[in-house]
Amino acid sequence: MTETLAARDAETLTQTRHLATAIPGPRSIQLHEERVQQVSSGLGITLPVFVSRADGGIIEDVDGNRLIDFASGIAVTSLGASNRRVAQRVAKQLEAFTHTCFMVTEYESFTQVCDWLNRNTPGDFDKRTALFSTGAEAVENAVKIARAATGRANVLVFDEAYHGRSLLTMGMTAKVNPYKLNFGPMPEHVIRAASANPLRPAVDGGVEAALASVEATLVEHDPASFAAMVIEPIQGEGGFIVPMAGFIPGLRQLADKYGIVLVIDEIQAGMGRTGTLFASEHEGVAGDLILTAKALANGVPLSAVTGRTELLNAPHAGGLGGTYAGNPLACEAALAVFEQFEDGSLLENARLIERVAREVLEPLLESTDVVAQVRGRGAMLAVEFADRVTLAPRPELAAAVSKACHARGVLTLTCGTHGNVLRLLPPLVIGEALLRDGLEVLAQNIIELAG
Numbered sequence: 001m002t003e004t005l006a007a008r009d010a011e012t013l014t015q016t017r018h019l020a021t022a023i024p025g026p027r028s029i030q031l032h033e034e035r036v037q038q039v040s041s042g043l044g045i046t047l048p049v050f051v052s053r054a055d056g057g058i059i060e061d062v063d064g065n066r067l068i069d070f071a072s073g074i075a076v077t078s079l080g081a082s083n084r085r086v087a088q089r090v091a092k093q094l095e096a097f098t099h100t101c102f103m104v105t106e107y108e109s110f111t112q113v114c115d116w117l118n119r120n121t122p123g124d125f126d127k128r129t130a131l132f133s134t135g136a137e138a139v140e141n142a143v144k145i146a147r148a149a150t151g152r153a154n155v156l157v158f159d160e161a162y163h164g165r166s167l168l169t170m171g172m173t174a175k176v177n178p179y180k181l182n183f184g185p186m187p188e189h190v191i192r193a194a195s196a197n198p199l200r201p202a203v204d205g206g207v208e209a210a211l212a213s214v215e216a217t218l219v220e221h222d223p224a225s226f227a228a229m230v231i232e233p234i235q236g237e238g239g240f241i242v243p244m245a246g247f248i249p250g251l252r253q254l255a256d257k258y259g260i261v262l263v264i265d266e267i268q269a270g271m272g273r274t275g276t277l278f279a280s281e282h283e284g285v286a287g288d289l290i291l292t293a294k295a296l297a298n299g300v301p302l303s304a305v306t307g308r309t310e311l312l313n314a315p316h317a318g319g320l321g322g323t324y325a326g327n328p329l330a331c332e333a334a335l336a337v338f339e340q341f342e343d344g345s346l347l348e349n350a351r352l353i354e355r356v357a358r359e360v361l362e363p364l365l366e367s368t369d370v371v372a373q374v375r376g377r378g379a380m381l382a383v384e385f386a387d388r389v390t391l392a393p394r395p396e397l398a399a400a401v402s403k404a405c406h407a408r409g410v411l412t413l414t415c416g417t418h419g420n421v422l423r424l425l426p427p428l429v430i431g432e433a434l435l436r437d438g439l440e441v442l443a444q445n446i447i448e449l450a451g
């Protein structure tokens with residue numbers, strides 16, 4: 001791990017875990033009580049602490065506690081939450097202008113972000129990019145683009161998928177609770193196929209059977225009716241599921257066979273998180289469209305649809321847009337992110353994070369009978385809690401271990417269709433000592449609670 005990298009970007013914040021109070025501390029408790037009186041209870045909360053500062057691998061709360069950040073704001077602040085280069089470029093832009101709306105007048109940084117994505121995303125073909133603000137907007141617009149390009153309506157999605165909380169993306173997301181419950185009818189023309197979860201295969205027979213099941217779903221609904229198929233290279237909210245080897249290349253073949261736009265949703269797995277710039281590189285596949293957001297601008301809202309020029313240019317002029325789409329502050333943040341990927345050290349850090357995490361966590365597969373799998377790629381890793389024999393999910397263990405980590409100053413998240421997956425999303429700039437400290441706390445809690 002490049003300690004100097006973490007040190008460079010986090011000089012303002014001591015990179016060690018420190019507990020000044022119980023978690024949450026008294027000031028956070030007081031502020032949370034005020035929040036409850038002002039904020040919709042529909043917004044969930046993982047750990048009710050109020051942040052005062054954050055950078056590198058540390059989040060400092062208003063009570064002076066320093067927590068190890070294994071969340072990165074849900075795979076967003078890969079370069080640390082107050083990365084100096086990002087802050088410098090955004091501050092300079094702030095003094096020039098915050099917003100003019102790219103549908104009204106233009107600014108160069110928008111084009112520069114599109115140029116970088118066009119050059120660096122997988123696929124040796126001519127590309128264009130459209131910028132938006134949130135991941136869900138990118139997914140929604142990818143569907144619009146695919147429909148405009150093909151004249152078709154249907155969208156194929158997969159079990160355990162997550163694509164957002166807007167009406168269309170809610171419908172594309174698999175899990176009902178909490179994402180769709182009580183929110184009325186879901187959109188039409190969204191058809192779900194079985195995914196290829198190696199631990200919990202929907203069909204027997206490996207990847208060939210999984211792909212045959214997908215093709216059967218296409219045939220059942222007429223393959224010529226599908227505009228797009230949308231897949232995450234690692235299913236994030238669904239449980240950090242790395243699909244069976246060969247599954248995504250097989251989807252590429254099916255998309256080509258039936259003239260369907262292959263959309264690869266890299267909103268959580270992309271931007272260096274898995275140890276390559278884009279997660280689909282591990283699969284040797286180029287989507288016709290690739291979606292990015294989250295870490296794209298390291299916390300300033302920005303998302304993108306990048307892909308084949310003939311697709312991006314299919315919508316009529318004015319058919320795509322949004323008031324804040326490609327906001328100049330976000331574009332400057334993204335350009336600062338791109339600069340920091342140039343020397344390859346961030347990708348090397350992601351690969352080292354995986355090595356260290358596997359070194360600490362994989363022994364638990366032998367020492368407990370409820371850690372069913374340690375999985376993932378790069379700095380996108382997960383522990384699935386389930387009975388090793390029956391695979392019965394153990395969500396209560398995932399919740400208890402995560403809660404115990406919080407109490408000891410390590411911020412972890414859970415996920416998964418069954419809520420039984422504890423996921424690790426450390427910033428790519430985290431130092432090795434801090435990473436190891438957080439992993440040891442996690443391992444100790446697993447042994448104490450699940451051993």
Ligand SMILES: Cc1ncc(COP(=O)(O)O)c(CNCCCC(=O)O)c1O
Pocket residue numbers: 074134135136137139162163164165232236237265266267268269293294
């Ligand atoms: C693959 C993938 N596609 C799309 C999205 C949606 O991105 P937005 O920026 O949250 O709209 C995500 C967002 N994932 C975190 C959701 C957190 C929550 O809302 O509970 C994703 O992971």
